Amino acid sequence: MDDTGLISRLGDVVGEANVLVAADAVAGYLVDWRGRYRGTALCVVRPATAAAVSAVVRLCAQAGVAMVPQGGNTSLCGAATPAAEGRSVVISLARLNRVRAIDAANNTITVEAGCLLQRVQEAAAAAGRLFPLSLAAEGSCQIGGNLSTNAGGVQVLRYGTARELTLGLEVVMPDGELWDGLRALRKDNTGYDLKQLFIGAEGTLGIITAAVLRLFPWPRAKATAWLAIAAPETALRALIALQDRFGPALTACELVSGVALGLVRKHIPGPHPTLVDSPWHLLVELSAGGDEASLREELASFLASMIDDRRVADAVLAQSGEQARRLWTLRESIGEAQRIEGPSIKHDVSLPISRLPEFIERADRALVEAFPGIRMVTFGHIGDGNLHYNQSRPTAGDQTLFLAAQPQVNRVVHDLVDELGGSISAEHGIGQLKRAELLRYRTPLEIGMMRAVKEALDPRGLMNPGKVL
Amino acid sequence: MDDTGLISRLGDVVGEANVLVAADAVAGYLVDWRGRYRGTALCVVRPATAAAVSAVVRLCAQAGVAMVPQGGNTSLCGAATPAAEGRSVVISLARLNRVRAIDAANNTITVEAGCLLQRVQEAAAAAGRLFPLSLAAEGSCQIGGNLSTNAGGVQVLRYGTARELTLGLEVVMPDGELWDGLRALRKDNTGYDLKQLFIGAEGTLGIITAAVLRLFPWPRAKATAWLAIAAPETALRALIALQDRFGPALTACELVSGVALGLVRKHIPGPHPTLVDSPWHLLVELSAGGDEASLREELASFLASMIDDRRVADAVLAQSGEQARRLWTLRESIGEAQRIEGPSIKHDVSLPISRLPEFIERADRALVEAFPGIRMVTFGHIGDGNLHYNQSRPTAGDQTLFLAAQPQVNRVVHDLVDELGGSISAEHGIGQLKRAELLRYRTPLEIGMMRAVKEALDPRGLMNPGKVL
Numbered sequence: 001m002d003d004t005g006l007i008s009r010l011g012d013v014v015g016e017a018n019v020l021v022a023a024d025a026v027a028g029y030l031v032d033w034r035g036r037y038r039g040t041a042l043c044v045v046r047p048a049t050a051a052a053v054s055a056v057v058r059l060c061a062q063a064g065v066a067m068v069p070q071g072g073n074t075s076l077c078g079a080a081t082p083a084a085e086g087r088s089v090v091i092s093l094a095r096l097n098r099v100r101a102i103d104a105a106n107n108t109i110t111v112e113a114g115c116l117l118q119r120v121q122e123a124a125a126a127a128g129r130l131f132p133l134s135l136a137a138e139g140s141c142q143i144g145g146n147l148s149t150n151a152g153g154v155q156v157l158r159y160g161t162a163r164e165l166t167l168g169l170e171v172v173m174p175d176g177e178l179w180d181g182l183r184a185l186r187k188d189n190t191g192y193d194l195k196q197l198f199i200g201a202e203g204t205l206g207i208i209t210a211a212v213l214r215l216f217p218w219p220r221a222k223a224t225a226w227l228a229i230a231a232p233e234t235a236l237r238a239l240i241a242l243q244d245r246f247g248p249a250l251t252a253c254e255l256v257s258g259v260a261l262g263l264v265r266k267h268i269p270g271p272h273p274t275l276v277d278s279p280w281h282l283l284v285e286l287s288a289g290g291d292e293a294s295l296r297e298e299l300a301s302f303l304a305s306m307i308d309d310r311r312v313a314d315a316v317l318a319q320s321g322e323q324a325r326r327l328w329t330l331r332e333s334i335g336e337a338q339r340i341e342g343p344s345i346k347h348d349v350s351l352p353i354s355r356l357p358e359f360i361e362r363a364d365r366a367l368v369e370a371f372p373g374i375r376m377v378t379f380g381h382i383g384d385g386n387l388h389y390n391q392s393r394p395t396a397g398d399q400t401l402f403l404a405a406q407p408q409v410n411r412v413v414h415d416l417v418d419e420l421g422g423s424i425s426a427e428h429g430i431g432q433l434k435r436a437e438l439l440r441y442r443t444p445l446e447i448g449m450m451r452a453v454k455e456a457l458d459p460r461g462l463m464n465p466g467k468v469l
Numbered sequence: 470m471d472d473t474g475l476i477s478r479l480g481d482v483v484g485e486a487n488v489l490v491a492a493d494a495v496a497g498y499l500v501d502w503r504g505r506y507r508g509t510a511l512c513v514v515r516p517a518t519a520a521a522v523s524a525v526v527r528l529c530a531q532a533g534v535a536m537v538p539q540g541g542n543t544s545l546c547g548a549a550t551p552a553a554e555g556r557s558v559v560i561s562l563a564r565l566n567r568v569r570a571i572d573a574a575n576n577t578i579t580v581e582a583g584c585l586l587q588r589v590q591e592a593a594a595a596a597g598r599l600f601p602l603s604l605a606a607e608g609s610c611q612i613g614g615n616l617s618t619n620a621g622g623v624q625v626l627r628y629g630t631a632r633e634l635t636l637g638l639e640v641v642m643p644d645g646e647l648w649d650g651l652r653a654l655r656k657d658n659t660g661y662d663l664k665q666l667f668i669g670a671e672g673t674l675g676i677i678t679a680a681v682l683r684l685f686p687w688p689r690a691k692a693t694a695w696l697a698i699a700a701p702e703t704a705l706r707a708l709i710a711l712q713d714r715f716g717p718a719l720t721a722c723e724l725v726s727g728v729a730l731g732l733v734r735k736h737i738p739g740p741h742p743t744l745v746d747s748p749w750h751l752l753v754e755l756s757a758g759g760d761e762a763s764l765r766e767e768l769a770s771f772l773a774s775m776i777d778d779r780r781v782a783d784a785v786l787a788q789s790g791e792q793a794r795r796l797w798t799l800r801e802s803i804g805e806a807q808r809i810e811g812p813s814i815k816h817d818v819s820l821p822i823s824r825l826p827e828f829i830e831r832a833d834r835a836l837v838e839a840f841p842g843i844r845m846v847t848f849g850h851i852g853d854g855n856l857h858y859n860q861s862r863p864t865a866g867d868q869t870l871f872l873a874a875q876p877q878v879n880r881v882v883h884d885l886v887d888e889l890g891g892s893i894s895a896e897h898g899i900g901q902l903k904r905a906e907l908l909r910y911r912t913p914l915e916i917g918m919m920r921a922v923k924e925a926l927d928p929r930g931l932m933n934p935g936k937v938l
Contacts, residue, residue: 105709105823106854150658158717161656164633179914184821186853187630188892189619189669190907191899191937192919196665200658217713240574244686247758248627248717289716290767298759352653354574384655385575423657430660438659445648449926450661456925457918468660 001063003042003087010045010089013055018046018095029090032081033074037432039082041068041090048095050112050170050178050209057207058176060089066465067091067174069203071113071145074137076348077431079149079202083466093144096209099123107215108167108184113144113208120213129215132159132251136332144208150200152427154331157383158251158287159216161427162199168212169195174205174458184212197453202429203464205457219251219287223299224324227306228278228314232357235282238311239353239382242284245302249295252285253383254331260379263337263392264330273326276314282382283331285324334379338390342399344377345391345409349417350426353385359420363389366412371405373397386426389413414441430468438468470532472511472556479514479558482524487515487564498559501550502543506901508551510537510559517564519581519639519647519678526676527645529558535934536560536643538672540582540614543606545817546900548618548671552935562613565678568592576684577636577653582613582677589682598684601628601720605801613677619669621896623800626852627720627756628685630896631668637681638664643674643927653681666922671898672933674926688720688756692768693793696775697747697783701826704751707780708822708851711753714771718764721754722852723800729848732806732861733799742795745783751851752800754793803848807859811868813846814860814878818886819895822854828889832858835881840874842866855895858882883910899937907937 001009011019020026021043029044031037042065047053060067066088070080082088096112099119103109104127111120117138124131133146135153145151147169151162159165168183181195198206229235235255242250258279265272275281288295299317306312318324338344351359360378367374373394380387391409393402414424418441430438439447447469454461454469470478480488489495490512498513500506511534516522529536535557539549551557565581568588572578573596580589586607593600602615604622614620616638620631628634637652650664667675698704704724711719727748734741744750757764768786775781787793807813820828829847836843842863849856860878862871883893887910899907908916919938923930 103821103823105705106821107712108821150662152656152658156656160633163662164629173914173918177914179918180912181915183892184890185819185892185895186822187621187625187819187850187855187895189621189896189898190892190894190903190911191915192922193619193632193665193669194915194918196662197918197922200662217716219716236574243576243758245758247686247688247756287716289712289714350654350656352572352575352577353655354572381656386656421653423652423654423659425659426654426656427658429658434659442659443649445642445646446650446660446663449642449648449663449666452925453661453666453922456921 006059006063006065007043009059010043010056013059014045014047014052020044029070029073029092030082032078034076037078037081039084041082041088044090044092046092046095050096050172053091053096053172053207053209054176054178056091057172057174061175061462065089066462068464069093069207071142072116072137072140074141074145075149075431076428077433079429079431079467080145081432091207093142093209100210102127103184104129106184108212109215110182110210110212111143112210113142115143117141117143117146124215125218128218130218131213131215133162133165136335143211147199147208147211148201148203149429152381152384152386154252154254154381156381157253158248165214166195166199166211167214169198169208170210171198171206171208174460174463182210182212197457200429202431202467204454204468205463217289219289221288221290221292221295222324223286223292223296224318224327225284225299225303226273226275226316226327227282227284227303227312228276229280229282230313231280232360234311235280235382236353236357238282238306241306241311246286249286249288250284251287252283254283255380255382256281256283256331256334257376257378259375260334260377261330263341263377264333267337267340268333272330273316273323275316278313283327334377338377338392341392343403345406347389347410347413348426348428349389349413349422349424350384350386351417351420351422353382355420355422356382356385356387359416359422363413363416366416367391367409370412371409432467435468475528475532475534476512478528479512479525482528483514483516483521489513498539498542498561499551501547503545506547506550508553510551510557513559513561515561515564519565519641522560522565522641522676522678523645523647525560526641526643530644530931534558535931537933538562538676540611541585541606541609543610543614544618544900545897546902548898548900548936549614550901560676562611562678569679571596572653573598575653577681578684579651579679579681580612581679582611584612586610586612586615593684594687597687599687600682600684602631602634605804612680616668616677616680617670617672618898621850621853621855623721623723623850625850626722627717634683635664635668635680636683638667638677639679640667640675640677643929643932651679651681666926669898671900671936673923673937674932686758688758690757690759690761690764691793692755692761692765693787693796694753694768694772695742695744695785695796696751696753696772696781697745698749698751699782700749701829703780704749704851705822705826707751707775710775710780715755718755718757719753720756721752723752724849724851725750725752725800725803726845726847728844729803729846730799732810732846733802736806736809737802741799742785742792744785747782752796803846807846807861810861812872814875816858816879816882817895817897818858818882818891818893819853819855820886820889820891822851824889824891825851825854825856828885828891832882832885835885836860836878839881840878901936904937
C-alpha cells in the first residue's frame with residue numbers, strides 16, 4: 001500500500017475530515033509543546049472509538065508505517081512527537097473521550113484514553129469520589145498519556161503513581177488486535193499481569209484506548225500548612241515525624257527552596273501569603289474523612305510542638321480553603337516563574353528519601369564550583385524522593401553560554417544520582433530526550449530485557465519508534 | 470552433562486551437604502503441603518547466596534535441566550512442586566535468609582528471598598516500622614514465594630498486594646545472569662518496569678533472590694470491632710460507609726458468614742467472645758498514628774450511629790489488644806475449623822466489590838439447587854472484593870460423592886465469576902491447579918501475550934515448567 005492508498009483507506013475508517021494532511025492542520029501535532037522536537041508524518045488520524053483505533057492500526061501495520069500515539073501532547077521528553085525522518089502516522093486519541101462507567105460502590109471509573117485528566121477528576125467528584133492523580137498539565141493532558149508515562153504529581157505520597165491507580169486496560173496491539181483487559185478487580189493473580197507492560201511504556205508496545213481506574217472516598221476534611229525549614233536534613237526529619245503521627249492522612253509534602261519561592265514572589269502577581277524568609281520550606285497537606293476543624297487543630301498542635309522543639313522555624317496554617325489555595329499557588333507557580341526568569345536547565349530525579357539531603361548538598365557544591373553564580377531552583381515531592389532539581393543562569397551571566405553547559409550540568413547531576421542509587425527520570429519518562437541517558441545508566445542486561453519485551457510484542461518495531469529504546 | 474556430572478558440579482558450587490539426593494532428604498520438597506501434587510527431581514540444591522543461585526542456574530541451563538524454585542513450599546496450587554516427569558532440579562531459597570538492610574528514613578527493607586514473612590515483619594517492627602503483608606502462612610512462607618505469587622492477605626485494603634509493596638528486585642535470569650534491580654525508589658520512569666514481570670510469575674521467568682520492600686509508620690493506635698450484619702448487601706453498604714468516614718485508617722474489613730463462624734465455635738477451643746447469632750458478620754479494624762482511646766471512641770460513636778440507623782444489627786468493640794486478638798482468632802481459624810469438619814471444595818475468587826452481593830446470592834442458589842444440603846462456608850476480604858467461597862458437604866452426605874462433584878461445583882462458581890467480570894484466582898495464583906481454568910477463562914490473545922513474554926525471557930522453557938502456562 002502506498003502513502004496515498006493508506007491515507008485514502010484511513011479516511012474510509014474514520015471519515016475524511018478526521019485524516020489531517022494539510023500542513024497547517026498537522027503542524028500542532030508535529031512539535032512538542034516545549035518546541036524542542038519537530039517531526040514529520042504522512043497524516044494525523046483521529047479515530048473516535050477503540051474499534052476505529054484497531055482498524056487504523058491494522059491498516060498502518062499492513063502498510064508497514066510507524067505509528068505515534070498522541071494524547072494531550074504535553075510530554076516533557078518528546079515522547080508523543082514523531083521522528084524527523086521515516087514514514088509515520090500520528091494517531092490522536094483526543095476523540096476517544098467518553099467516561100464509559102462509574103461504579104461508586106466499587107470505587108472505580110472506566111474512561112477512554114482521550115479524556116482530559118481534569119475531566120476524569122470532575123467525573124469522579126460528581127459521584128462523590130476522588131481520582132487523586134493531579135499535576136500541572138491536568139487541564140490539557142489526557143489520561144491515556146498519563147498512563148503511558150506512569151504519571152506522578154503531588155499526591156503520590158498517599159495514592160501512588162498512575163500505575164498504582166490502574167486496575168484494567170484496553171489496548172490496541174501493534175497488529176491491530178484489541179485486548180479487552182478492562183477488569184475492575186483489586187486482586188487478580190491469573191497469570192502474568194499484562195497491563196503492567198503498557199503502563200509507562202510510552203506507546204512503544206501498543207495503544208491504550210481505555211482504562212479502569214481506582215477511586216477513593218472524597219476527603220471531606222483538609223488541613224494545609226507552610227513550614228519554614230532550616231535545611232533539607234530538617235525537612236526529611238519533619239517528613240518522618242509527620243508520617244509517624246498522621247500516616248496516610250499526610251497526602252502531600254512538597255519541598256520548596258527559598259530561591260524558588262523568591263522567583264515566584266518576583267514574577268507571579270500576588271497578593272501572596274506573608275511568610276518568613278527561610279532557606280527552605282515545606283508545603284504540607286492532610287486529608288481525612290472526619291471533621292475539618294479537628295483535623296486542623298491536630299495539625300496545629302503538632303506543628304506547635306515541632307516549633308517548640310526547634311524542628312521547624314515557623315509555620316503558617318491555612319484557616320480556609322482560600323488560604324490553602326494561595327499556599328498551593330506558590331508551589332504550583334515555580335515552573336512559570338522560572339520560565340519568566342529565563343531558560344533553565346531541568347532535572348527530574350528521584351533518590352532514596354534518606355539520601356536527599358546528601359544529594360542536594362553534594363550536587364549544589366559541585367555545580368556551584370564548576371559554574372560560579374549558577375542558581376539552584378530546587379523543589380519537588382520530598383515524600384516521594386522526587387526532586388525537580390533545576391538551575392537558572394547566574395544573574396549577570398550569559399544565557400547562551402549557560403545553556404551550552406547543559407550536557408556538563410546533566411553529567412554532574414545524573415552521575416551523582418546514579419552513585420546514590422537514584423533515577424534520572426522520576427516521573428517524566430524517557431521519550432526522545434533521555435534515550436542516550438537511559439543507555440548510559442541502565443545495564444546492558446536491563447536494556448537487553450527491555451528489547452526482548454519490545455521484540456516479543458512489537459516485532460516489527462512500528463509502535464512509536466525512537467522513543468524509550 | 471549427564472545427571473551425575475551435574476550433581477557433582479552443583480556440589481562444587483554449594484557444597485555437597487547442600488545437594489540433597491537421598492529419597493528421605495528430598496521427600497518434603499517433592500510434595501505440596503496439601504498433599505495434592507507429587508513430583509520428581511534429580512536433586513534439591515540449597516544455595517546460600519545470590520551468586521550461588523546464579524552459578525546453580527548456569528549449570529542447570531548448561532545441562533538443559535528444568536529448574537523449580539521453592540520457598541516455604543506453602544503454595545495452595547502446587548506452584549513450587551516439580552512435575553511428575555522429566556529432568557528437573559529443585560532450587561530451595563531457604564538459606565538466602567538475610568535481612569540485608571533497613572533504611573527507616575526511606576521506609577524500606579532489603580531482604581533475601583528465603584526470609585520467612587514473619588521474619589521480615591519482625592525486622593521491620595524492630596526498626597519501628599510496619600511491613601504490612603500478613604497472611605495465615607506467615608510463620609512458614611518465604612518472602613520470595615510471596616512476591617512470586619503476588620500474595621495478598623488481610624491488609625490489602627489499605628496497603629496493597631505484594632506487588633504494590635515491592636520497590637526493587639534482584640533476579641537470577643534463566644541463563645544464570647544476575648539482575649540487580651534493587652532500587653529503593655518510589656518513582657522511577659526509566660523504561661519498562663522490569664520488576665513487574667517477575668512479581669506474580671510463579672518462578673516461570675527467573676528466580677527472585679532479594680527484594681526492596683516498602684515499610685510504613687508503625688500504627689500506634691488500633692480499634693477493632695465485630696459487626697453483626699443481615700446480608701452481603703448490608704455488609705457492602707457498611708464497608709462503603711466505613712471507608713467514607715475513615716478512609717485509609719480502615720486497614721481491614723473481613724466478611725464471615727454465620728456458617729463459617731459456627732464451624733469455628735464447634736471445632737476451635739475457646740473461650741470465644743460472646744457474639745449475637747447472625748447470618749453474616751464483619752470484622753473491622755482501624756489503624757492510626759494518634760491516640761488509641763480517641764480512635765476507639767470515634768469508631769464506637771460511628772458504630773452506634775450505624776446501629777441507630779439499623780445498618781448494623783449489633784457491634785462489639787474490642788476494649789483491649791487481647792480482646793482484639795480473640796476476635797481475629799475467630800476469623801483466622803475458619804480454615805482450620807473447616808479442615809476438621811472434613812474435606813471441602815475451595816474457591817479463591819474476586820469480583821468488583823459492587824457485584825459481591827449478587828455473586829453470593831446467585832452462586833449460593835445455583836449450588837444449593839444442584840447439590841441439595843451443600844453448606845456454604847463463605848468468608849473473605851470484602852474490602853478487596855476477594856471471597857474464599859468454600860463449600861462443605863451436606864451434614865449427612867457422603868464425602869467421596871461430594872468431592873467427586875468438585876469439577877461441576879467449580880464450573881458453576883467460575884462461570885458466574887467470569888460472567889460478573891471477576892477472577893478465578895484472586896490471591897493464590899495458578900500453579901498446576903488452575904492451568905486448565907486459566908486457558909478456559911482468559912482469551913487466546915491474552916494467553917498468546919503471556920506466551921510471548923515467557924518465550925522472550927525463558928526461550929528454552931527451563932524455569933518452573935508446567936506452572937501457569
